[in-house]
Amino acid sequence: MKEKVLYAKWILPSTEVEPLENGCLVIREDKIVDLGLKDEILPKYSQAEIFFFENGLIFPGLVNAHTHAPMSILRGIAEDLPLMTWLTKIIFPIEAHLQKEWVYWGTKLSLIEMIKSGITLFCDMYLFEPEVIRATEESGLKALLGEGLFDFPSPGYGSLEKGLELTQELLKNFENHSKIKIAVSPHTLYTCSAETIKKCLKIAEKFGAKIHIHLSENKEEIQEIKKRYGKTPPYVLKELGALSENLIAVHCVRLSKREIELFSKHKVKVVHCPESNLKLGSGIAPVPEMLKKNLMVGIGTDGPASNNDLDLFSEMRTACLIQKGIEENPLVLTAKEVFKMATEIGAKSLGFENTGKLLPGYQADLAILDLTHVNLHPDYNPLALLVYSAKSGCVSDVMVDGKFLMRNYEILTLDEKLVKEKIQNIKKEILKVLEKTFNKSEKNNKVFP
Amino acid sequence: MKEKVLYAKWILPSTEVEPLENGCLVIREDKIVDLGLKDEILPKYSQAEIFFFENGLIFPGLVNAHTHAPMSILRGIAEDLPLMTWLTKIIFPIEAHLQKEWVYWGTKLSLIEMIKSGITLFCDMYLFEPEVIRATEESGLKALLGEGLFDFPSPGYGSLEKGLELTQELLKNFENHSKIKIAVSPHTLYTCSAETIKKCLKIAEKFGAKIHIHLSENKEEIQEIKKRYGKTPPYVLKELGALSENLIAVHCVRLSKREIELFSKHKVKVVHCPESNLKLGSGIAPVPEMLKKNLMVGIGTDGPASNNDLDLFSEMRTACLIQKGIEENPLVLTAKEVFKMATEIGAKSLGFENTGKLLPGYQADLAILDLTHVNLHPDYNPLALLVYSAKSGCVSDVMVDGKFLMRNYEILTLDEKLVKEKIQNIKKEILKVLEKTFNKSEKNNKVFP
Numbered sequence: 061m062k063e064k065v066l067y068a069k070w071i072l073p074s075t076e077v078e079p080l081e082n083g084c085l086v087i088r089e090d091k092i093v094d095l096g097l098k099d100e101i102l103p104k105y106s107q108a109e110i111f112f113f114e115n116g117l118i119f120p121g122l123v124n125a126h127t128h129a130p131m132s133i134l135r136g137i138a139e140d141l142p143l144m145t146w147l148t149k150i151i152f153p154i155e156a157h158l159q160k161e162w163v164y165w166g167t168k169l170s171l172i173e174m175i176k177s178g179i180t181l182f183c184d185m186y187l188f189e190p191e192v193i194r195a196t197e198e199s200g201l202k203a204l205l206g207e208g209l210f211d212f213p214s215p216g217y218g219s220l221e222k223g224l225e226l227t228q229e230l231l232k233n234f235e236n237h238s239k240i241k242i243a244v245s246p247h248t249l250y251t252c253s254a255e256t257i258k259k260c261l262k263i264a265e266k267f268g269a270k271i272h273i274h275l276s277e278n279k280e281e282i283q284e285i286k287k288r289y290g291k292t293p294p295y296v297l298k299e300l301g302a303l304s305e306n307l308i309a310v311h312c313v314r315l316s317k318r319e320i321e322l323f324s325k326h327k328v329k330v331v332h333c334p335e336s337n338l339k340l341g342s343g344i345a346p347v348p349e350m351l352k353k354n355l356m357v358g359i360g361t362d363g364p365a366s367n368n369d370l371d372l373f374s375e376m377r378t379a380c381l382i383q384k385g386i387e388e389n390p391l392v393l394t395a396k397e398v399f400k401m402a403t404e405i406g407a408k409s410l411g412f413e414n415t416g417k418l419l420p421g422y423q424a425d426l427a428i429l430d431l432t433h434v435n436l437h438p439d440y441n442p443l444a445l446l447v448y449s450a451k452s453g454c455v456s457d458v459m460v461d462g463k464f465l466m467r468n469y470e471i472l473t474l475d476e477k478l479v480k481e482k483i484q485n486i487k488k489e490i491l492k493v494l495e496k497t498f499n500k501s502e503k504n505n506k507v508f509p
Numbered sequence: 510m511k512e513k514v515l516y517a518k519w520i521l522p523s524t525e526v527e528p529l530e531n532g533c534l535v536i537r538e539d540k541i542v543d544l545g546l547k548d549e550i551l552p553k554y555s556q557a558e559i560f561f562f563e564n565g566l567i568f569p570g571l572v573n574a575h576t577h578a579p580m581s582i583l584r585g586i587a588e589d590l591p592l593m594t595w596l597t598k599i600i601f602p603i604e605a606h607l608q609k610e611w612v613y614w615g616t617k618l619s620l621i622e623m624i625k626s627g628i629t630l631f632c633d634m635y636l637f638e639p640e641v642i643r644a645t646e647e648s649g650l651k652a653l654l655g656e657g658l659f660d661f662p663s664p665g666y667g668s669l670e671k672g673l674e675l676t677q678e679l680l681k682n683f684e685n686h687s688k689i690k691i692a693v694s695p696h697t698l699y700t701c702s703a704e705t706i707k708k709c710l711k712i713a714e715k716f717g718a719k720i721h722i723h724l725s726e727n728k729e730e731i732q733e734i735k736k737r738y739g740k741t742p743p744y745v746l747k748e749l750g751a752l753s754e755n756l757i758a759v760h761c762v763r764l765s766k767r768e769i770e771l772f773s774k775h776k777v778k779v780v781h782c783p784e785s786n787l788k789l790g791s792g793i794a795p796v797p798e799m800l801k802k803n804l805m806v807g808i809g810t811d812g813p814a815s816n817n818d819l820d821l822f823s824e825m826r827t828a829c830l831i832q833k834g835i836e837e838n839p840l841v842l843t844a845k846e847v848f849k850m851a852t853e854i855g856a857k858s859l860g861f862e863n864t865g866k867l868l869p870g871y872q873a874d875l876a877i878l879d880l881t882h883v884n885l886h887p888d889y890n891p892l893a894l895l896v897y898s899a900k901s902g903c904v905s906d907v908m909v910d911g912k913f914l915m916r917n918y919e920i921l922t923l924d925e926k927l928v929k930e931k932i933q934n935i936k937k938e939i940l941k942v943l944e945k946t947f948n949k950s951e952k953n954n955k956v957f958p
Contacts, residue, residue, distance in 0.1 A: 132886070136893035140843040173883045279837070338834030339897075341841075368897040369884050374823070382831065385787030388728070392790075394589040434622045435818050435901065437581070437929055438936035444585035448788075448817040452884065453902035480886055487887035 063088050063108040064462065067098055068116040069431060070442045074417035075400045079442040085118060087424040090461035094420060113457070117429040117442050120416050121180025121458065122372040123406025125331040126272075126310045126360025128186045129170035129195075130163040133486050134365040137494075143340060151365070153497040154490055155187065158215045162489075163188040165482040167195035172471055172479060173370045174201065177452035178427030180460050183308070183331070183360065183410050185245040185272055187216035190230070193240060200465045200473045202425065204410040206230075206245030206272055209260065211253050224259055231267040239461070241411055243272040243308070249293050250284050257300050270306050270411055276319070277311035278342040294319040303328055308409060310360065313337050313345045320346070324353040329409035332401070334379045336362030344382055348392050358406035359398070371452040376402050380447060395447035423461055430456040512537050512557040513911065516547055517565040518880060519891045523866035524849045528891040534567060536873040539910035543869060562906070566878040566891050569865050570629025570907065571821040572855025574780040575721075575759045575809025577635045578619035578644075579612040582935050583814040586943075592789060600814070602946040603939055604636065607664045611938075612637040614931040616644040621925055622819045623650065625918075626901035627876030629909050632757070632780070632809065632859050634694040634721055636665035639679070642689060649914045649922045651874065653859040655679075655694030655721055658709065660702050673708055680716040688910070690860055692721040692757070698742050699733050706749050719755050719860055725768075726760035727791040743768040752777055757858060759809065762786050762794045769795070773802040778858035781850070783828045785811030793831055797841050807855035808847070820901040825851050829896060844896035872910055879905040 064087040071083040073095060084101035086094035086108065094101065102110070138150040163186065174182060181202040184192055189207040196203045207216060207230070209223045217223040230242045244264040246252040252260070252273075264271045276282060276293045289296045294315065297303055303326035310331040315323070323330065332345050350357050359379055361370045376398045383393040404416030414422045429436065429446065433454045436445050458466040465473050513536040520532040522544060533550035535543035535557065543550065551559070587599040612635065623631060630651040633641055638656040645652045656665060656679070658672045666672040679691045693713040695701040701709070713720045725731060725742045738745045743764065746752055752775035759780040764772070772779065781794050799806050808828060810819045825847045832842040853865030863871045878885065878895065882903045885894050907915040914922050 135887065136890045136898065139890060139893045139897065140840060140845070142840060169883065169886055176883060335830060338830035339839065341833045341837045341839040343837055344834055368893065371884070371900075378827070378830070381784060381787035381827070382834070384790045385793055385831070386835070388790045388792055390592060390788065390790040391589060396589070432929070433902070434618065434625060434925070434929070435820070437618055437932050438584065440936065440940075441585045441588060444588045444817065448588065449585065451820075451900045451902060453882070453900055476883070480881070480883070483886050487889065491889075 061089055063093065063105050065101060065105050065108040065110045066113065066118060067102075067110065068113040068118045068428065070117040070439065071095070071418065072117065072119045072442045072446065073419055074120065074404065075396045075443070085418060085426075087462045090423055092418055092420055092422050092424050095418065113428055115431045116456065117431055117445065118418065118426055119178070119429065119442075119446055120403040120418050121425040121427050121460065122178050122402050123358060123410065123416065124174060124179045124182040124361055124370065124372055125358030125406040125409060126183050126333055126362060127170070127370060128363030128365075129182070129184050129192060130166035130186050130188070131363035131365040132170045132173070132370075133162055133166035133483065133490065135368050137365070137490070150494070154493055156215060157493045158187055159489075160188050160191050162486050163191040164195055165479060165486060167192045168199070168474055168479045169483050170364060170370055171195060171199040171201060172474055172476055173452065175199070175458050175466050175471060176455055177371045177373060178429070178455040178458060179370070179372055180425040180427065180458060181407055181410065181412060181415065183243070183272065185243070185247070187214055189216070190226075193230070196240060198473060200460050200463065202239045202412060202460060204241045204243050204270060204272070206243035209246045209256065210251040211256055212251070220256060224263065228263055231263070231269055235267070241270070243270040245272045248274045248281065249296055250281060254296070254300060257297075257302060261300065261302055264306060268306075270308055271302065272308045272310070274311055275309040276314040277337070278313060278340070282314050292319065294322055298322065305329070311337060311342070311345065312350075313343045315346060315350070317349060320350055320353050320355060324355050328355070330355055330357045331360045331409070332357050332379060333360045333362040334382060335375055336366045338378070338382070340366055344386055347379065348383055348387065351397060356405050356409050357401050358409045359402045369452070372402055373446070373450045373452060376447050395443050399443060399447055425460050426458070427455050428457040429454055510538055512542070512554050514550060514554050514557040514559045515562065515567060516551070516559065517562040517567045517877065519566040519888065520544070520867065521566065521568045521891045521895065522868050523569065523853065524845045524892070534867060534875075536911045539873055541867055541869055541871050541873050544867065562877055564880045565905065566880055566894065567867065567875055568627070568878065568891075568895055569852040569867050570874040570876050570909065571627045571851050572807060572859065572865065573623060573628045573631040573810055573819065573821050574807030574855040574858060575632055575782055575811060576619070576819065577812030577814070578631070578633050578641060579615035579635050579637070580812035580814040581619045581622070581819075582611055582615035582932065582939065584817050586814070586939070599943070603942055605664060606942045607636055608938075609637050609640050611935050612640040613644055614928060614935060616641045617648070617923055617928045618932050619813060619819055620644060620648040620650060621920055621923055621928060622813075622901065624648070624907050624915050624920060625904055626820045626822060627878070627904040627907060628819070628821055629874040629876065629907060630856055630859065630861060630864065632692070632721065634692070634696070636663055638665070639675075642679070645689060647922060649909050649912065651688045651861060651909060653690045653692050653719060653721070655692035658695045658705065659700040660705055661700070669705060673712065677712055680712070680718055684716070690719070692719040694721045697723045697730065698745055699730060703745070703749060706746075706751060710749065710751055713755060717755075719757055720751065721757045721759070723760055724758040725763040726786070727762060727789070731763050741768065743771055747771065754778070760786060760791070760794065762792045764795060764799070766798060769799055769802050769804060773804050777804070779804055779806045780809045780858070781806050781828060782809045782811040783831060784824055785815045787827070787831070789815055793835055796828065797832055797836065800846060805854050805858050806850050807858045808851045818901070821851055822895070822899045822901060825896050844892050848892060848896055874909050876904050876908070877906040878903055
C-alpha cells in the first residue's frame with residue numbers, strides 16, 4: 061500500500077517535542093512511520109500520495125474522555141433551572157419515553173460535532189448503547205462505550221440483570237475490535253448498590269475491561285454516600301475492591317488530598333469535565349493537585365445537554381483558565397499540560413495504546429487546524445493557538461487509523477444533511493412528549509421552552 | 510428609501526420579549542420600524558427589499574465593552590509566563606518599537622474577528638489610537654475609542670501633555686460623529702497620578718465625555734494604590750471626584766460590597782472581562798453581587814494578547830459558567846442576564862442610545878446566527894443557543910445602522926485577505942525586534958517562541 065505524506069505549515073507531534081514548521085508526516089496503512097522537514101521527507105517518499113496543508117496545523121486527535129453523546133437531542137431544552145426541576149420535570153420524563161432511533165440519530169449529531177472539533181476518540185455511557193455503537197462504527201471514530209447501569213429498571217435494557225447480560229454480550233462481541241472497546245459502566249454510587257458494583261467488578265475482571273463511573277461530582281452526592289456508607293465515594297470503592305488502573309472515575313470535583321493520594325496509589329484514571337461542573341454548579345476539580353500527585357487526568361465534555369457542546373478546544377481552554385483564576389496564578393496549569401491531558405493521557409486512560417502522539421509507531425489519529433481562520437492569526441505558537449484560540453469550527457480535516465473521516469470540512473462517513481433533518485423531527489416528537497407530561501400550571505409558568 | 514425586511518426562522522428582539530419564530534424585522538434607513546410574524550409583515554411591506562434567513566437567528570449586535578484591538582498582533586507570542594516576565598521581556602520591548610502601521614493592521618485583524626463574532630459596537634484603549642479610529646471608520650463598526658494615557662512618555666504621543674492634547678483634538682473632531690465616540694482614557698491609577706486623573710476629568714467634563722479606566726484588576730494593584738494613597742482604588746477615585754455615570758471602570762475583580770454600593774450610588778459603569786481575569790490569574794469579579802445592587806455591568810474580551818480571542822459568545826458563556834461554578838449554584842447568573850449585559854447594558858454604558866435591542870425606534874445593529882451549524886441543533890431555545898452553544902464562526906451576517914458589514918460570511922468593508930498578508934509580515938518584524946532585544950541566555954531558556 062502506498063504511503064500517505066501529509067505536508068503542513070506546522071506539525072505538533074506531541075507536547076514533548078518542538079513543533080515542526082514546514083514538516084511532513086508519513087503514514088503507512090494505519091500508522092505513522094516517519095516525520096521530518098519537508099525537504100528531507102518529500103524526496104525520500106517520492107512514490108507516496110502527497111497531501112498539502114499549506115495553512116494547516118497537524119495535531120494529535122483530541123480525546124473526549126467522557127460524554128453522553130445521544131443527549132445532543134436535549135441540548136438547550138431547559139436552562140437555568142434548579143437541578144431537581146431540570147431532572148424531574150424535563151430529563152426524566154423524556155428519558156422515560158426514549159426511543160432507540162432518537163439515541164441513534166442523536167449520537168450521529170454528536171459524532172459529527174466531535175469530528176468537527178478534532179476529536180478522534182471518545183468515551184460514552186448512556187441508554188440504548190448498542191445504538192451508540194452502531195452510529196460510532198459508521199462514523200469511523202474510536203471509542204470506549206458502555207451501557208449505563210442502575211439498580212432501577214432502565215428504558216434501555218429493562219432490569220439490571222438484563223443490563224449486565226447486555227454488557228457481557230457487548231464485551232464478547234467487541235473483544236478484538238480495533239476501534240471500539242466496551243466498558244462496564246455503573247452510573248454512580250447513588251444509583252448502583254454495593255451489590256451492583258461488585259457484579260460489575262466481576263464482569264470487568266473476567267474481560268480485563270475498564271470500569272467507567274461518575275464519582276464525587278457534587279456535595280449532594282458526597283452527603284448521600286456518607287449517609288449510606290459512613291464514608292466518601294472513593295473509600296466506598298476502596299472497600300469494594302474497585303480501585304485499580306482499570307477504574308475511570310469521572311468528575312472527581314470533590315476529591316480531598318487524601319483521596320487524590322489514594323487514587324494515585326491505585327493508578328485510578330480521572331476524567332475532568334470542567335464546563336459541565338461549572339454549569340451544573342458542582343464546583344471546580346483540584347486538577348493541579350491531581351497532577352502534582354501524578355494522577356492521570358483526561359478531559360471530557362460531558363453530555364451536550366449540560367455543556368452545551370462537544371468542543372474539546374473550549375474544554376481545554378476552560379480547564380486552563382479556571383485554575384489560573386481561582387488559584388490567582390497564571391502558571392498553575394499550562395497549555396502544554398492541558399493539551400497532554402486532552403491527547404495522550406486521555407487515550408491511555410481509555411485503554412488505547414500508541415495513540416495521542418504523532419510519532420513513528422503511533423496510530424495515525426490526527427486532526428488539522430485551518431490557520432486561515434482570522435482568530436488563528438498570527439501563528440507564533442501552535443500550542444497556544446490550539447489551547448487558547450482554536451474553536452471546533454476551525455478544524456478542516458480529521459483522520460483515524462490513516463483514513464480521512466473529514467476532508468476539507470466535509471464529513472465523509474456520515475450524511476450530515478440527513479442527520480440534521482432527523483434531529484428536527486426528533487425535536488418535534490420530544491416536544492410532544494413534554495406537552496403530554498406537563499400540566500397546565502407548569503405550562504403557564506414556562507418551565508419548558 | 511425602500512425598507513429592508515429581514516425574515517428569519519428566529520428573531521430574539523431583546524431579553525424582555527419572547528423570541529419570534531418565523532418573524533420579520535423591518536428596517537428603514539438606519540432604524541428598526543416594525544417587527545412581527547412573517548404573515549403579518551410581508552403583505553404590509555410588499556415594496557420592500559426582502560432578505561430570507563430560513564436558517565437564521567437574528568439577534569441584537571453584541572457589545573464588546575473593553576478591548577485593546579491592535580494587540581491581536583501579539584496573540585500567543587508568549588504564554589504561561591509570570592506576569593512580570595511577560596510584560597518586561599515581551600510586551601514592553603515590542604511596544605517600545607510599536608509602529609503606527611502595526612496598530613492599523615492589527616486593529617483591522619481584530620475588527621474582522623469582532624464582526625465574525627456578531628459584535629457591532631466596541632470600546633478600545635491603546636497607543637496610536639488615531640490608527641484604531643481610521644481602521645474602525647473603514648470597518649463600519651461603532652465604537653468608543655480613546656488614546657491610553659500614562660504619566661510616562663508613550664510611543665504613541667510622546668509626553669502626557671501631548672496625549673491630553675490629542676484626546677481633546679479627537680473629542681472635537683468626533684463630537685458629532687454618528688458611529689465613533691471618544692473617551693478620555695487614563696490607563697490605571699498606578700500609571701496615572703492624581704494630577705493626571707484630575708486633568709482627564711476636566712477634559713471629560715468640558716466635552717461631556719466618558720472616562721475609561723482599568724480599575725481594581727488584581728491584588729497587586731490594590732496593594733500598590735493602598736501604599737500610595739492609603740485607600741483602595743474606588744475611594745481614590747471618589748476623592749478625586751471621578752465617580753459619575755460617565756465613568757467606565759474596567760475589571761473591578763476586587764470590588765468589596767461597600768465599593769459596589771459606592772459605585773451603584775454614583776451610577777458608575779462596570780465592564781467585566783471574565784476570561785482575561787482568569788487567564789492572568791487576577792480572579793473572578795463578584796458579578797451577581799453587582800447586579801443585585803443594580804450596577805450596570807457590560808462584558809468585554811480585553812485585548813487578544815491576554816484572552817486570546819475577541820469572541821463575545823465565549824465571554825458570555827464563561828461569565829455565566831464561572832459564577833455558577835464558584836457559587837455552586839446553577840441559577841446565580843442566567844443566560845438572560847448575561848445576554849442583556851452583552852447587548853443593551855453594554856451599549857448604554859458606552860453612551861450609545863437606542864442600541865442593543867431590536868424593537869421599533871432602535872438602531873438596526875444586529876447579527877445573524879447560522880443555525881445550520883451542527884452545534885446549534887436542535888433549536889429549542891434561541892437564547893440558550895446564543896449564550897451556551899454559539900461560537901464566533903457561527904455568525905453569517907452583521908448589520909450596523911441598517912447596512913450589512915458581513916453578508917453570508919463575507920466581510921464587505923475590509924479586505925480580509927490583504928489584512929492577513931500584512932499580519933504575516935508584521936509577525937516577522939516583531940520577531941526581529943524580539944531577536945534584537947533578547948540576550949543569549951534568554952534565547953536558550955526559550956522565554957520567547
